[in-house]
Amino acid sequence: MTTQDEISVEIVAAREAYEKGRADGGHAVHHPSRSYAPYRSSVLRHPRQPLVAVDASGDPEAVELSGPVFGATDVTALDSDLTRQHRGEPLGERITVSGRLLDGRGRPLRGQLIELWQANASGRYAHQRDDHPAPLDPNFTGVGRTLTGDDGSYTFTTVKPGAYPWRNHDNAWRPAHIHFSVFGQAFTQRLVTQMYFPGDPLFPYDPILQSVTDASARQRLVAAYDHGLSRPEWSLGYRWDIVLDGPSATWIEEGR
Numbered sequence: 001m002t003t004q005d006e007i008s009v010e011i012v013a014a015r016e017a018y019e020k021g022r023a024d025g026g027h028a029v030h031h032p033s034r035s036y037a038p039y040r041s042s043v044l045r046h047p048r049q050p051l052v053a054v055d056a057s058g059d060p061e062a063v064e065l066s067g068p069v070f071g072a073t074d075v076t077a078l079d080s081d082l083t084r085q086h087r088g089e090p091l092g093e094r095i096t097v098s099g100r101l102l103d104g105r106g107r108p109l110r111g112q113l114i115e116l117w118q119a120n121a122s123g124r125y126a127h128q129r130d131d132h133p134a135p136l137d138p139n140f141t142g143v144g145r146t147l148t149g150d151d152g153s154y155t156f157t158t159v160k161p162g163a164y165p166w167r168n169h170d171n172a173w174r175p176a177h178i179h180f181s182v183f184g185q186a187f188t189q190r191l192v193t194q195m196y197f198p199g200d201p202l203f204p205y206d207p208i209l210q211s212v213t214d215a216s217a218r219q220r221l222v223a224a225y226d227h228g229l230s231r232p233e234w235s236l237g238y239r240w241d242i243v244l245d246g247p248s249a250t251w252i253e254e255g256r
């Protein structure tokens, strides 16, 4: 199996190639390559043919008839508090994650469905395909959703997820992260990304985060600790804005 050292060499090489291109006058690229070799499965699964428009039948709305939908009444306050979804409280460091959903001009996007999913404090997903030997928490499922307010703001209460191993290479560990989805006006517009926590020592080792080779774009995936958002004797606050386009855009996973 490939070692971390070998992966790290590839990560540095890709970053240096990008930075050399920038120094030579190349454009900034805020989106990762579809085929980023250190992230092994990206090479195997990225599209090799042009994407096929869903609208092959000539009916642009057909896909929306069978796609998931939601209404404002589907989303309750309980959905945004992942610590209150079971009989007891989950173990871990309670956190408040808050920010704003903005377009490229800094305008707030109101009434938008934001969904998140994450591992528990031990780094284990409540999912049958996660079989790594860390404990499940009977009081934590790890999924939540909310609608943005008039100022584009959202807030979740949850616990800080743990780092977890994966099988990209030998001794591969993902830094703690929360997956985010922004639904848009229809399922065909859905965007998916990840939020990280500041100061995580695993950042340089992680091919998924490092697949964003532009340092400023990578930094925008990292939340800021916000002491003003911390609630006394209750939770630590992290602030993270999601910007949909423009030069400050948050990296969004392609093809989801």
Ligand SMILES: [Fe+2]
Pocket: 119, 174, 177, 179
């Ligand atoms: Fe994950």
